[in-house]
Amino acid sequence: MLERIEEIRSEAGTAIEAAPGTAELEGLRVRLLGRKAELTTILRGIADLPQRERGKVGAAANRARQELEALLERRAADLDAAELEARLAVDRVDVTLPGAPARPVGHIHLITRTTRQIEDVMVGLGYRVVEGPEIEHDYYNFTALNHPPGHPARMLQDTFYVQSHPDVLLRTHTSPVQIRALEVQPPPIFMIVPGKVYRRDSDATHSPMFHQVEGLAIGEGITMADLQGTLSEMLQAIFGEGREARMRPHFFPFTEPSVEFDVSCFQCEGSGALGDGSRCNLCKGIGWIEVGGAGMVDPTVLGFVESSGYDPERVQGFAFGMGVERIAMLRHGVPDLRRFFDNDVRVLGQFR
Amino acid sequence: MRVPYTWLRELCDPGIGPEELAERLAMTGTEVERVATVGPPSAEGFVVGKVLAAEPHPDADRLSVCAVDTGEEEERTIVCGAPNVAAGQMVPVALPGATMPGGQKLGKAKLRGVKSYGMILSAAELEVGEDPGGILVLEDGIVPGSPLSRVLPLAEPVLELEVTPNRADCFGVYGVAREVHAISAAPLGPEPWAEDAPAEGDGEVGDYASVTVEAPDLCPRFTARVFTDVAIGPSPAWLQARLTAAGQRPINNVVDIANYAMLLTAQPLHAFDLDRVPGGALTIRTAAEGETMTTLDGVERTFDAETVLVCDGNGPSGIAAIMGGQASEVSGGTARVLLEVANWDGTNILRTSRLLGLRSEASSRFEKQLHPELCMRAQRIASRLMVELCGAKLVPGTIDVAAAAPAPHRIVLRGSRVEGLLGMRIEQPDQVAYLERLGFGVEVDGDDLAVMVPPDRHYDVTREVDLIEEVARVHGLDEHLPTTLPGSAGQVGGLTREQRLRRRAEDAMRDLGFDEAIGWSFTDPGEAQRLRIPAADPRADAVMLSNPLSEDQSAMRTTVLGSLLDVARGNLARDADRVALFESGCVYLDAGDAGEGPLAGSFPGERPAPVAEPRHLGCLAVGPLSAGSWRGGGEPADFFSLKGVLEALAGRLGAELSFEAAAEPFLHPGRAARVAIDGDRAGWIGELHPLVCREWDLEAAVAFEVELAALVGAATAGEETYEDVTTFPAVYQDLAVVVPDEVSAASVRDAVLGGGGELLRSAEVFDLYEGEQLGEGRKSLALRLEFRAPDRTLTDEEVAGLRRSIEVELGKVGGSLRE
Incomplete structure (x- = not known):
């Protein structure tokens, strides 16, 4: 009996090793270890054997069964791996075909992006963003901003007027929002106003619609030196560290003193000349680039909002404004501001 | 304002070059546009010559062959084309090698076979004046060969100032000199009007002329002087050169004197031929409404009642401060001159000049409001020059019709x-x-x-x-000036929630694959019609501009859609094969009301905005949202692709939208929906009507436009409260519902949600089936349901109960469960 068990074990071992696939192996399992298998029959018949043989035969048969189970398991794992290997080998693709197109990502308009950038810089300096209407009362756009009657800016050719409403116009600057905000908020006030503005002018350097950002800071003891510091911080944030701000006296009806402000040229580092000695084309050799207008808020303007706490003898402050298109053109080399309103997707897509 | 540098230095010499002075002026408030050069760029090669002989050219009628002494051992042969060249003249000569104005370098030339070793010049060629009859003849007494720059200004630097409108004084060279004096502390020459001319004429000014001012408010001062024995002729070279450099054309000595006095003082003057003013009587009055007159330029002008006219016995002879009249113009035959120096109301002059589209050197000064005091300064300067240069006699006295001069300001x-x-x-x-x-x-x-x-x-x-x-x-x-920052007390910066959510909405559209456009706020009045918007619709009632740049830009837009269509058409014309665009911008509704907050058109300030200008978010897709490839895809966007975008946008904001079939004039009637938030209309979505597509040359397009205020107002993003989804498991079940075709998916879902109550956390339609088994006119919708209780695990019995009440609710809309 023991010999037979050894025989079965040995033959089965050979057969298992030779099984060509998982299906054949499953057949072998049934044949070797199934209910009708010889080894099973031997195990079942142990009780019928003479007492002294029982121990030996039982141990041998069980050992053989365990061995065969282990062999079957190992062979099955081998076959599985080989078959998977074979299946994967067939399941191949041409990796050089183009990838499936992803859903394209859109783009924020450069003007919006630049506006947001300025907003964020000023928010960091403690300003809030305030908005106002584009179609505005003459009072806010001109009168309250100290444009006396007969001021050239009020004249027909610069300003778009609205047919059905007397004294209503398309705002020519974001400054009317200064008055709107000052009417309802007592000092101190630190605000920035982004938005569309309109002037009746159209050529390579003028668009009848464009965007401005305006800043206003009024409180006790806010000085012109503070204006210079604020502009300097803002211009560095927009044009890069190390840029300098300079102010040149100028004239605006709603500020006194008034200035225009420049940033030191970021292409030639303010030297006016490029590396090869040629004249810097960005600043035209001057070393400075004009950015916008500013000044100390005119006491006459504060007089219009004195009832909400703006006594020109007690509070003072500054305002500044600039064109968003101009900043975007300077920063990104856009040659013509009309390009911003073509909305050519080939251009929109250049600014991520 | 053009300021010749030598003239300026005569009054105040800062001791620095023109470029450096320009820089100093710019940094103190007087912008210098550029420093130009009048005349040849360099004085080198320009000498005084004496014409020794001038013989006719053997082969050319109009040319002369001249022998010219230019101070060298041998005389030069120069061929000259001027008719006035003659032996004995002292003339300006350019030698070969000299650079002419404009940069051209002079060489030796052969003219009709005769070699010419230089060029005899006219005043215009040197840019020192006009040339009435050919070459410039200089005064005698100069040694031939002397540098020409000794007698004429060559290479004259001119500062082109951009004077701000508040600085009327800097429209005169003396005012600029005072400014240079202030910023440089260099000495300022005496006031050029300090000394008056001797009055040696006969009688008294009242014997010759009279002035009546009927509009004293608009003409605060009118002064007049009379000159007799006037000899009209060209001005001397120095005066012509100065005027030319300052940008004024020399005319004759009298007119040149008036212009010179203006350039020096900023106060314009006007000279009349007194003999052509009937009775010497001038009247200053406002025009009658509709009164007309032909101005010097030959144009007939019509005036309104606020125009001020200078009239004589024959009627209007000039428009005050803007343009003189032809009838009494100074000419070659003039012997007696009436010199007007007046003061006008600047606002009125600016108004009239804009109205007539007429601007002159004089009006551009008067419109800035000059002080009446300036009148006599100009009279004195001009009088002295009239005596000196025209041999005129000044009649004693000055007609001076003046209101009281304004009291000077005294300021602490x-x-x-x-x-x-x-x-x-x-x-x-x-x-x-x-x-x-x-x-x-x-x-x-x-x-x-x-x-x-x-x-x-x-x-x-x-x-x-x-x-x-x-x-x-x-x-x-x-x-x-130090560089400091304001004290920070009370400063807290930040964006409002509304502003942050608006940015989030715009960013979401970008992330969903759309390019942001910024369209024109203006459109043409026909746009509403092209969008098929009927006249009764508020969107047909655009805010109209009274002075648009063109008809195409005369109406303010009432939809963002129109702008997006324009942008799409432009891009397709530039060969784009698809466009996916959005815009976040205002529309302007004449008849609309503002809602709450800036996005709805309510802004700070005591006066509300004159018209409603809510901010809309519009979106337009033409062609596929994503490109196709070898694997397929690339189907053009349709209603459902854009609805998915809008739902995703709402999802980013945490806003709940509902959709209901509803027509819009510009949309496909069967593929159009109203977008609502909390039951209120917030916008529309749909495929565009084929007729609208045709107007914009598009094959097909799909779009939506929503009010940003409503979208942002419904947003819950940032305000969420934690919901426990881990402690108790959810139960998921699918439901198939059969309903008649006309029952909308939304009403099926509403019924399911109604029946499920609070424990039904979500119900989403995931399949639609229409087939014969269901019978004609019926469809089956499959929904995935999620049940969950916050405080317990739901039992099968509870869920079964909820299903039964869902079934009851479905029954009410004509639906039944499909087994």
């Missing part, structure tokens, strides 16, 4: 205020020096100053703050 400048406003200290002696150099009278009063404003600055400097600007700019902002 507090020392504390200077430092308080600027944040920089300017020592009192410096303040005094700056103001005195600028022409102000100053008295020291402790820390303060009492300042008298001169007439030149009367309308510009009226308050303490104006004086602070004066001392600050002369002191120098660039050199001295």
Whole structure:
């Protein structure tokens, strides 16, 4: 009996090793270890054997069964791996075909992006963003901003007027929002106003619609030196560290003193000349680039909002404004501001 | 304003070059557009020559062959084309190698076979004047061969100033000289009007002329002087050169004198031929409404009742301060001159000049409001030159019709205020020096100053703050102003929630694959019609501009859709094969009401915005949202692709939208929906009507437009509360519902949600089936349901109960469960 068990074990071992696939192996399992298998029959018949043989035969048969189970398991794992290997080998693709197109990502308009950038810089300096209407009362756009009657800016050719409403116009600057905000908020006030503005002018350097950002800071003891510091911080944030701000006296009806402000040229580092000695084309050799207008808020303007706490003898402050298109053109080399309103997707897509 | 540099230096010499002065002026408030050069760029090669002989050219009628002494051993042969060349003349000569104005270098030339070793020049060629008859003939007494620059200004630098409108004084060279004096402290020459001319004419001015001012408000002062024995002729070379460099064309000595006095003082003058003014009587009056007159330029002008006219016995002879009349113009035969120097109301002049579209050197000065005091300055300067250059006799007396001159301003400048406003200290002696150099009278009063404003600055400097600007700019902002930041008390920066959510919405659209466009706020009045919007619709009622640049830009847009269609058409014309665009911008509704907050058109301020201008978010897709490939895809966007975008946008904001079939005039009637938030209309979505597509040359397009205020108002993003989804498991079940075709998916879902109650956390339609098994006119919708209780695990019985009540609710809309 023991010999037979050894025989079965040995033959089965050979057969298992030779099984060509998982299906054949499953057949072998049934044949070797199934209910009708010889080894099973031997195990079942142990009780019928003479007492002294029982121990030996039982141990041998069980050992053989365990061995065969282990062999079957190992062979099955081998076959599985080989078959998977074979299946994967067939399941191949041409990796050089183009990838499936992803859903394209859109783009924020450069003007919006630049506006947001300025907003964020000023928010960091403690300003809030305030908005106002584009179609505005003459009072806010001109009168309250100290444009006396007969001021050239009020004249027909610069300003778009609205047919059905007397004294209503398309705002020519974001400054009317200064008055709107000052009417309802007592000092101190630190605000920035982004938005569309309109002037009746159209050529390579003028668009009848464009965007401005305006800043206003009024409180006790806010000085012109503070204006210079604020502009300097803002211009560095927009044009890069190390840029300098300079102010040149100028004239605006709603500020006194008034200035225009420049940033030191970021292409030639303010030297006016490029590396090869040629004249810097960005600043035209001057070393400075004009950015916008500013000044100390005119006491006459504060007089219009004195009832909400703006006594020109007690509070003072500054305002500044600039064109968003101009900043975007300077920063990104856009040659013509009309390009911003073509909305050519080939251009929109250049600014991520 | 063009300021010839030699003229300026004669009045105040800063001792620096024109470029450096330009820089200093720019940094103190007078912008210099550029420093131009009048005449040849260099004086080298230009000499005085004497014509020794002028013989006709053997082969050319109009040319002369001249022998010219240019101070060398041998005389030069120069061929000259001018008719007035003659032996004995002293003339300007350019030698070969000289550079002409405009940069051309002169060489030797052969003219019709005769070699020419130079060029005899005209005044125009040298840019020192006009040439009535050919070459410029110089005065005798100069040694031939002398540098020409000794007698004529060559290579004259001219400062082209951009004078700000408040600085009327800098429209005169003396005003600019005073400014240079102020910023450089270089000495300023005496006032050129200090000395008057001797009055040696016969009688008294009243014997010759009279002036009546009927509009004293608009003509605060009118002065007139009379000159007899006037010899009209060309002005001397120095005057012609000066005028030419300043951009004025020399005419004749009388007109040139008037222009010269204006350039020097900023006060315009006008010369009449007195013999052509009937009775010598002038009347200044306003025009009758509709009155007409033909001006010097030959155009018939129609005036309104606010136009001021200068009239004589024959009617209007000129428009005050803007343009003189032809009838009484000074000409070659003039012997007696009436010289007008008047003061006008600047606002009125500006208005009239804009209205007529007529602007002159005079009107551009008057419109800035000159002081009446300036009149006599100009009279004195002109009188002296009339006597000197025209041999004229000044008739004693001046006609002077004047209202009381405005009282000069006396302003207290507090020392504390200077430092308080600027944040920089300017020592009192410096303040005094700056103001005195600028022409102000100053008295020291402790820390303060009492300042008298001169007439030149009367309308510009009226308050303490104006004086602070004066001392600050002369002191120098660039050199001295410290760089500080405002104290930060009370400053908290930030965006409002509304502003943050608006940015989030725009970013979401970008992330969903759309390019942001910024369209024109203007459109053409026909757009509403092209969008098939009926006249009764508020969107047909655009805000119209009264003075548009063109008809195409005369209406303010009432939809963002129109702008997006324009942008799409432009891009497709540029060969784009698809466009996916959005815009976040205002529309303008004449008849609309503003809602709450800036996005809905409510802004800070005591006066509401004149018209409603809500901000809309519009979106338009033409062609596929993603490109196709070898794997397929690339189907053009349709209703459901854009609805998915809109739902995703709402999802980013945490806003709940509902959709309901509803027509819009510009949409496909079967593929259009109203977008609502909390039951209120917030916008629309749909495929565009084929007729609208055709108007914009598109094959097909799909779009939506929503009110940003509603979308942002419904947003819950940022305000979420934690919901426990881990402690108790959810139960998921699918439901198939059969309903008649006309029952919308939304009403099926609403019924399911209604029946499920609070424990039904979500119900989403994931399949639609229409087939024969269901029978004609019926469809089956499959929904995935999620049940969950916050405080317990739901039992099968509870869920079964909910299903039964869902079934009841479905029954009410004609639906049944499909088994």
